[in-house]
Amino acid sequence: MAKAKQKTAYVCTECGADYPRWAGQCNACGTWNTITEVRLGASPARQHVRSGFAGAVQAKVQRLSEVDLEQVPRFSSGFSEFDRVLGGGIVPGSAILIGGSPGAGKSTLLLQTMCLLAEHMPALYVTGEESLQQVAMRAQRLNLPTEKLMMLAETSVESICQLADQEQPKVMVIDSIQVMHLSDIQSAPGSVSQVRETAAYLTRYAKQNNVAIIMVGHVTKDGTLAGPKVLEHCIDCSVMLDGDTDGRYRTLRGTKNRFGAVNELGVFAMTGSGLKEVKNPSAIFLSRGDDHGSGSVVIVVWEGTRPLLVEIQALVDHSQLSNPRRVAVGTEQNRLALLLAVLHRHGGLALGDQDVFVNVVGGVKVTETSADLALLLAIISSFKDQQLPRDLIVFGEVGLSGEIRPVPNGTERVNEAAKHGFTRAIVPIANVPKTPPKGMQVQGVRTIAEAIELV
Numbered sequence: 001m002a003k004a005k006q007k008t009a010y011v012c013t014e015c016g017a018d019y020p021r022w023a024g025q026c027n028a029c030g031t032w033n034t035i036t037e038v039r040l041g042a043s044p045a046r047q048h049v050r051s052g053f054a055g056a057v058q059a060k061v062q063r064l065s066e067v068d069l070e071q072v073p074r075f076s077s078g079f080s081e082f083d084r085v086l087g088g089g090i091v092p093g094s095a096i097l098i099g100g101s102p103g104a105g106k107s108t109l110l111l112q113t114m115c116l117l118a119e120h121m122p123a124l125y126v127t128g129e130e131s132l133q134q135v136a137m138r139a140q141r142l143n144l145p146t147e148k149l150m151m152l153a154e155t156s157v158e159s160i161c162q163l164a165d166q167e168q169p170k171v172m173v174i175d176s177i178q179v180m181h182l183s184d185i186q187s188a189p190g191s192v193s194q195v196r197e198t199a200a201y202l203t204r205y206a207k208q209n210n211v212a213i214i215m216v217g218h219v220t221k222d223g224t225l226a227g228p229k230v231l232e233h234c235i236d237c238s239v240m241l242d243g244d245t246d247g248r249y250r251t252l253r254g255t256k257n258r259f260g261a262v263n264e265l266g267v268f269a270m271t272g273s274g275l276k277e278v279k280n281p282s283a284i285f286l287s288r289g290d291d292h293g294s295g296s297v298v299i300v301v302w303e304g305t306r307p308l309l310v311e312i313q314a315l316v317d318h319s320q321l322s323n324p325r326r327v328a329v330g331t332e333q334n335r336l337a338l339l340l341a342v343l344h345r346h347g348g349l350a351l352g353d354q355d356v357f358v359n360v361v362g363g364v365k366v367t368e369t370s371a372d373l374a375l376l377l378a379i380i381s382s383f384k385d386q387q388l389p390r391d392l393i394v395f396g397e398v399g400l401s402g403e404i405r406p407v408p409n410g411t412e413r414v415n416e417a418a419k420h421g422f423t424r425a426i427v428p429i430a431n432v433p434k435t436p437p438k439g440m441q442v443q444g445v446r447t448i449a450e451a452i453e454l455v
Contacts, residue, residue, distance in 0.1 A: 009038045011192045016231075038193040072259065075170075078116030081268060081277045082109070084304070085239055085252050087260015090171065093210040094259065095203040097177075097232065099217040099225045100241035105250055105268070105275055106216050109241065110173050111139060112274050117171055118149040124169035128155040128179035142274040155179050155189065157198050161205050169211060174202060176216035177231070199231050232256060243270070247363060249284065250275065254304075264304030282309035282420060285362040295382030298393045298422070299374040300413035301366055307409070307416040309393070311361040312371060314378035319355040330360025331371065339398060343376055346402030347448050351383065370407040372398035373426070376448060377455055388455060389424060393417040396428040402448045406430035414442060426454055 010019045012035050017028035025032050074089030083089045086096070100106045107130075117123045127135055132153050139146050150167060154160050157180050164172060174180060180198040181189040188194070199215065206213040215235070217225045225232060225240075232238050236258045243250035252266035267278040278284060286298065286309055295314040300307050312331075319325065328336045336358055343349050356379060360366050373396035381388050395413055397405040407413075410431025417425060418437035429444035436442045445451045 010035050011038045013192050016192055016196070036187075036191070038187060038191075074259075075117075075121070077113045079109075079113065079266075079268075079275075079277055080279075081252065081266030082113065085254045085264045085266045086237060087254075087257050087264070090212050091236070091259050092170065092212055093206055094212050094237060095199075095206045095235040096212070096214045096237045096239070097217050097225070097235045098214060098239050098241060099219050100243075101219055104241045104243050105270055106241055107135075107175055108138070108142070108270075109252075109268070109275050110175065110214060110216065111135065112142065112144060114171070114173055115139065115144040115146060115149050119145060121170040122150070122168060123148075124150045124152060124164060124167060124172045125175070126152045126154060126160055126173060127175050128153070129176060144274075155181055157182055157201050161201075164205070164209075164211065171212040171214070174213060174215045176218060177202075178218050195231055200234050203234050242365075243363065249278070249363065251364070261304055265306075265308065282307075282416070285310040285364060286420065294385050294387050295378050297374050297378045297381070297388050298417075299366070299371050300393055300395045300417055301364075301368060301370060302407075302409050302413065307413050308364070309417060309420060310364050310366070312366075312374055312378055313359045313361060314375065314382045315355075315357040315359075316351065316379055316383040317355050317357075319353055321355075324351075324353060325355045325357070327356070328358045330364060331358060331366050331375070335369075335372070336375070338400075339372055339376055340379075342398055342400060342402060342448065343379065347376070347380075347452055349380065349383065351379070354383065368407070369397040369405075370395045370413075372396065373404060373428075373445075373448075373451060377426075377451065380452060380455070391421065391423045392426065392455075393422045393424070394426045396426075396431070396445070396451075398448060404428045404445050404447060404451065414440070426451055 010022050012026040012028060014031045014034045015026065015029040017026055019035060023035055026034055072091050074091055076083055076089050098106055114123050114125050132151050135151065150169065152163060177195060177199055178190045181194050182197050182201065185194050185197055202213050202215065219225055238256040239252055239254045241250055241252050248270055250268045250270060252268065254262050254264045256262060267281040268275040269278055296311060298309055298311050300309055326336055340351055340356065358375060374394040376398060377388065377394055395407060397407055399405055406428040410427060411433045414425055414433055415437055418440045423440055425440065425442045427442060427444055429446050432442050432444040443454055445454065
């Protein structure tokens, strides 16, 4: 009997785009010499896994109104901040991907979570990058309960799933997906084909056996998850753990969640005994000194389902260069250039010969447009060297014609600021609450010129 010809494909190792033949440059991401040959084939083990979906052909067709809307049961991870990002807890049978730069605390967070979960349910921690002794030493250093957590040092996905069938865990951690491999894939672990196939294999296993699987993913130099984009497509939830290795605080942000809202934010503090939850992150980001200078103002941003108070700082100084610098840390660079043009046209303030530096305190990244008005007022404060009131909070979106546009959840933002002792607010006229909080003066503005007059 003639042997079947093995199929091959050519895949870019940077973005995961596939091509029918080899090329020197990837048309999708523009990189050179990143397209490699991938052999396609299915092992008997994976054919057996796929056969489990054969019954889907016999499934009956239902109307959307007849679908059972029973709430999917969840179980807590032991950290309320982690549960918040996941949408309320871990869903059985879900595949979760957690990424982050080296030293961010991914393994520490998952080891703490698994030790807590093992007290109530069977839990399996699979380590492929560290030895069991290294993980045990970390657990001892963090004073974690280690009596019930099952450990496994293995990189073969087939062997991991076979042992999981014997132990029957309810939750399993794979640390990390970049070192896992399948026997019938010829490429090395960490390649595009290995990462794609091992992630798909584990996701199918999670769905079939109702096991929650948490996979650890590496990141590239620019901070994105390594491997093909299909890795993020096949999983149910993707979260990123951000934070400088020399900083104390870590932020956990959801970028994809099939069981809850995205862009939720969880804050942790790295201590000698592991990661600790920060219940009130606004109090940390507002730890200003008694004597604050010009160019500083507090904004209220909306992260997921809760408001967050952060301080934004601006520094305007005369430039010695023919092309003044525009530096934005924690906010978008192009947004800063746009707002400076609006300030010149509709605010009458020319900064063409000034260096402008903007920083969001605490390492928080502000992506929403509600920080526009606060950013402009901080720039004006620094340029004129006049301090803004310490008890002032500002939020609002600035349009190209100089108008101040409303932002979502305006009343909740004002109430959160009142809880932290702020007594004055400058907000869009449409966001002024009908009944302001007691002891708080809320002033609505329609244009950037009105906001400048108030301060």
